[in-house]
Amino acid sequence: MPTTPRPTAPATTVRKAVVVGGNRIPFARANSAYTKASNQDMLTAALDGLVARFGLQDERIGEVAAGAVLKHPRNFNLTREAVLGSALSPETPAYDVQQACATGLETVLQLTDKIKLGRIESAIAGGVDSASDAPIVVSEGLRDAILELNRAKTLQQKLKAVSRLRPKDLVPDAPGTAEPRTGLSMGEHQALTTKQWGISREAQDELALASHRNLAAAYERGFFDDLVTPYRGLAKDGNLRPDTTPEKMAKLSPVFGKHLGSEATMTAGNSTPLTDGAAAVLLASEDWAAARDLPVLAEVVDGEAAAVDFVHGKDGLLMAPAFAVPRLLGRLGLTLEDIDYFEIHEAFAGTVLATLAAWEDEEFGRERLGLDGAFGKVDRAKLNVNGSSLAAGHPFAATGGRIVATLAKQLHERTQAGDLDRPARGLISVCAAGGMGVVAVLEGR
Numbered sequence: 001m002p003t004t005p006r007p008t009a010p011a012t013t014v015r016k017a018v019v020v021g022g023n024r025i026p027f028a029r030a031n032s033a034y035t036k037a038s039n040q041d042m043l044t045a046a047l048d049g050l051v052a053r054f055g056l057q058d059e060r061i062g063e064v065a066a067g068a069v070l071k072h073p074r075n076f077n078l079t080r081e082a083v084l085g086s087a088l089s090p091e092t093p094a095y096d097v098q099q100a101c102a103t104g105l106e107t108v109l110q111l112t113d114k115i116k117l118g119r120i121e122s123a124i125a126g127g128v129d130s131a132s133d134a135p136i137v138v139s140e141g142l143r144d145a146i147l148e149l150n151r152a153k154t155l156q157q158k159l160k161a162v163s164r165l166r167p168k169d170l171v172p173d174a175p176g177t178a179e180p181r182t183g184l185s186m187g188e189h190q191a192l193t194t195k196q197w198g199i200s201r202e203a204q205d206e207l208a209l210a211s212h213r214n215l216a217a218a219y220e221r222g223f224f225d226d227l228v229t230p231y232r233g234l235a236k237d238g239n240l241r242p243d244t245t246p247e248k249m250a251k252l253s254p255v256f257g258k259h260l261g262s263e264a265t266m267t268a269g270n271s272t273p274l275t276d277g278a279a280a281v282l283l284a285s286e287d288w289a290a291a292r293d294l295p296v297l298a299e300v301v302d303g304e305a306a307a308v309d310f311v312h313g314k315d316g317l318l319m320a321p322a323f324a325v326p327r328l329l330g331r332l333g334l335t336l337e338d339i340d341y342f343e344i345h346e347a348f349a350g351t352v353l354a355t356l357a358a359w360e361d362e363e364f365g366r367e368r369l370g371l372d373g374a375f376g377k378v379d380r381a382k383l384n385v386n387g388s389s390l391a392a393g394h395p396f397a398a399t400g401g402r403i404v405a406t407l408a409k410q411l412h413e414r415t416q417a418g419d420l421d422r423p424a425r426g427l428i429s430v431c432a433a434g435g436m437g438v439v440a441v442l443e444g445r
Ligand SMILES: CC(=O)CC(=O)SCCNC(=O)CCNC(=O)[C@H](O)C(C)(C)COP(=O)(O)OP(=O)(O)OC[C@H]1O[C@@H](n2cnc3c(N)ncnc32)[C@H](O)[C@@H]1OP(=O)(O)O
Pocket: 100, 101, 102, 177, 186, 187, 208, 241, 244, 245, 248, 249, 252, 255, 267, 268, 269, 270, 271, 272, 273, 274, 347, 348, 394, 396, 431, 432, 433, 434
């Protein structure tokens, strides 16, 4: 007679995971204020700022997950080293994540899932990147010679290893943002997508200007006072240009897609700059936050990842969020109209605008998303209301943490204002190298 199999693990509970708050160091343009700071220095500073803000000295956090896109081989487990260097309890486990520019958001989703399942009560998610201290890779020839030298026991074997070296082996591989499968940089890929979706230079410059204007206004009203801790002489993001104008932007020469001639529209003004920085977000179960009398800004409701075949297909490298968002909202029974704030990572102005154009396109909606028509229109007054990567800068893995903390605070303010008959709702969309995208929905408290 068949018997009902006994569960091999205790039943798990699904509960809510919330954002308590965030902390980041101001983001610096590459080769400026943080030239001498390593990824570990910056991540430790972001963690220590969070510790100071929420009284977490010697606290054993359930788990810390962070990462860097440009990681030195010497950083075996960068996040654990940063935890050991911080004021958190050394009994706090920590691990690295790498999901390109979506790393910060991916860590938030991984850790909130663990909290929802009851495996941990608290967590810190984050990310860091330094374009100033990028790892330099040695050539295959030099690597082979060094490994052989390491194994050599006799003088003869050592000389043989060294004698293999040729002058070209001494040339290092310079760091870059090229896609391994196409050899094109992210900017060159985006230039193709920007053209494909017919995004004008004016529209890109306008989006970049709005980003600077919104970020400057948010600093002005003190919005970042409890989200950003000054570091190495910097109190605000070094890339912020409150005085930039449409005329100044219009004068900039194209930097990507130059082969497109007069159709080249991407400049240093409407592309993110290479940036250094770190961000961290404190996540918890409701009980853990209540027991410590800590505030709760927002709930992390759900997330989704997508990928596109940018090598053989017609979708642009950074277009995966155009697919991930409809899937996530569909699963949650929401439409774009149900969202009060959109945080769409501004890798390039063209990335945001191409995504919005795809969602408004009937054919894309029917043929690529399997809908009856266009997915919908984003109300631009709800988009990146506190500025985004074009103004703040984009230290790749740190961007997700910046966005989650910023959105959580914005949602909290709006929910507490009480003008909605429900909690304020926010959508995050982050594109990533490799044709990927990670998105999430948060709700204010
Ligand atoms: C990684 C993932 O997984 C997904 C993603 O997010 S993809 C995005 C990844 N990021 C990138 O690829 C980074 C792209 N950016 C770059 O490579 C470089 O920043 C860039 C090529 C765009 C520009 O480099 P640069 O030429 O060194 O920039 P920079 O010197 O700062 O600016 C050039 C000029 O524009 C001016 N400028 C820049 N922004 C301006 C603005 N908003 N208003 C007015 N002027 C501006 C600068 O003042 C400068 O002028 P001068 O030459 O007179 O000093």
